[in-house]
Amino acid sequence: MSEEPDVETIGTxxxxxxxxxxxxxxxxxxxxxxxxxDRCDASKPTVYRRLDDLRECGLLVEQTKPDPEGGHHRTVYATNLERITIELEDDGLSLRIDRRTDIADRFTDLIEGI
Structure with missing residues (x-):
């Protein structure tokens, strides 16, 4: 994702x-x-559309996991969202999105910061 979503996008x-x-x-x-x-009681096309929307906003990540039963792999989704904060300021609303980072991402950030 190149740009943070705006308040309207996240609100919608x-x-x-x-x-x-x-x-x-x-x-x-x-x-x-x-x-x-199954958990959402929604059709697969609806879920896939929402997954795409969430990934575009940087609120969800796609992961590939081995499938021991099928001998292949499967795609799973996990949120990386920690917190969304909307604040009222003099010139309108501001949005801050705090995301979780895994250990590999933190290590990469550390090395790139050196």
């Missing part, structure tokens, strides 16, 4: 109950689109 996204369920469920553990479809 969070207005959707499917989005809220996806964020809540994937904060507990990574899940496949099929599992999310």
């Amino acid at each position: 996204l969070l207005e959707d109950p499917t989005v809220r369920t996806i964020l809540t469920q994937t904060s507990q553990e990574p899940m496949s689109a099929t599992t999310l479809s």
Whole structure:
């Protein structure tokens, strides 16, 4: 994602109950689109659209996990969202998104900062 989303984009996204369920469920553990479809009680196309929207805003990451039963791999989704803060300022609303980082990302940031 090259640019942070604005308040309107995030507000519209969070207005959707499917989005809220996806964020809540994937904060507990990574899940496949099929599992999310069941948990959200929504069609797979709807879930995939919401997953795309969340990834575009940088609120969700896609991961590839080995599938020991099928011998291949599967795609799962996990939120990297820690907190969204909207503040009222003199010139309008400001948005701050705090994201989780995993140990590999923190190490990369450390090395790049040297």
